[in-house]
Amino acid sequence: MHQRNYSLLILSLSILALCRINELSAELIYSGRAQSLLYSYEDLYSSPAAQEENNFRFYQYLRLNLKQRSEKSTISFHTYLRVTDDLNIDYTDDPNWRLYNGYLKWDKHSSSLTVGRQWIHLGPGSLTLDGINLSVGSAGKSQLTGYLGLESPYSRRFNVQGWEKARSGGLHFTTKAIRRLSLGVGFYQKNRRGEVAFREAGLNAKAALPGGWQLNSRLDLNLLEDKIQKGMVRLRYKGHERVHFFGEYKHYQPQLFYQSYFRRFKPKANDQFRGGMTYFITPGVSLNASYAAVFFDDENSGYLSISAACPHGWLTYYRGDGFGGDEDGFAVGASVPVKEKFELFANIDYSSYSFYEEEDRDYLFSSIFGFNWRPRRDVTAGVEFQDVNNDVFSKDFRLLLKFAYNFSSAF
């Protein structure tokens, strides 16, 4: 355990040392953020070998961007990673770390080539990819993007899946050639163990209509099954300074691998309707109400949310019912700046819920109180006290200490 802690300490110091990177090269410009967190909490389901139930977990996050200093700078490196270890309980996967992204990027005019681990969210394709992404554009009007690689696994170690197991790729074309209209068409495929597991084509569009209306639509087609995987239409109105509202319809088919065992049960799709309105009493003070309904074959559920918000706080009442379970609750949050460099904040959430109609209700009460201190523009420190009460826990008091340092070469 002592050896692991020293490794973590050395790694953390190395990360902080990167903050002095301006001594390395005058040709390199950089920005980033190092965030350290210490979180104490009680875990319900600790390792069987653990002698304690109280966790004392340390997290170190690093965001780093490096770019070659040049009028026509074309090469940059970006990464976001995390390492964590529990200082009190011996978990077998500790210390563990996650590389969320780490990639080199070449930019030239409106085109770019990205190589490495990167997050893609484009049309029907949404995944973390270990691979390459090539994007070719024309003066901001149109963009053609293609990507190919391996789907990155969710892993506590630096793992890469094999070509046979998880190769994925896609294409997407976006155009803004018509004023006030963005159109996109895309294709996405994921393989698993040498076979095609997902293959989708998608259309999406966003139109800014006169009078403050906005129309979003999306249609993803499952090409293996000739079905609509996801269809969505949303109309938003923001043309009045006091009243905004929206309406949305969504059709959703369960997303399963093509070879999935579960397909023999002929999964059914659901339809969802949502609507909501925001009324601005003043530009910073608003009332909001929204309702969502989900319809399956013989079942449905609903969710109502009513809230009020102002620059320093908000209050929400919510109620859900239907096949998913019943819940009623309210949440309150506030954030108050004090003496320019301090900020006090608090959140309280109470709900009464049951998973099935015939069962008694459980309750869940959680609260957070804390403050942030920002002595300089690039340094933030803070403390949070958290409390969780419910029938399972009875009571769990948690403490979160946080420190963040932003560094950059910017003048």
Add this chain to the structure above:
Amino acid sequence: MKKTALNLLSVSIAATALFCAVLLGSAMLEKPEVKFPHAYHVEDMGMECEICHAEVAQSRSGLDDHLPGKDGCAECHDVEDTDLCTQCHSNPDEPRSFARIMSYSPKFNHAVHVEKEVSCAHCHGAVAKSDSSATEHLPGMEACMGCHDGMQAQKDCILCHENSRGKIPADHVSSLWRRQHGDDASLDNGQSCTLCHARNDCQECHQGDNLLPRAHPPGFQFKHAIEIRTGRTECSACHEQSSFCIECHTERNVYPLSHQRASWAGTLPGNGGRHAVQARINIELCSACHSDEPDSDPVCAACHEN
């Protein structure tokens, strides 16, 4: 069949609405008061920017008026000849000067940019080729962020905006933004978000094992089943893979409470108990823990194969 018809109807409505939007949008171009062809003056006549915009190099406020008036144009043009009014004015019966720009940030400092040897063309390049004097040629925030990327120049909102909190787009403040912003981002891989956000910002939420920012209240682990059973939230937007769920539900032997109830698995033929009801509603939920990978054989096979 009924659902297919409903889906096709929805798509048709969306397509029709888009078509109407294109027709209406194209009819709404604004016409400037003064017809001023920058391209002729800059590219054909070779005029320097400072000839008409004389005091820019000393300007330290975005509210300073750098647009030339009648006296400025009189240096080269006969402004008293009424036969020539239509050459420049859209409405010669009520000739007006350039509309003063009042919407730019008062904190914008031209002088600092000139001192840093940022050329006029670097920010205003498009206007040199323009035949119009419309304000659409003013550099927007996106142009500014080309240099104010946090590496070449500072990126803080407060640098240009008087109240950084107030410059959060109005639609971000709504609690619905969290569920709606993905549709905009999926059009262009989040490029429209990069004015303020880096790609790493997305992953602080969209890699669902981050401690901060907090997407769910403390204790959400106790009642998240309600959220996911209804299907109104796409958990996969942040928790990309089922291995996230497996970490608790399999590796740490945390069985969902529903599975521990006597009615969960029926014992009589044709009576699947509560699990059959649940699976018929939303079988994708089962695949979160019971693998649906190709060639895998989830626990269902023990009963359903026989």
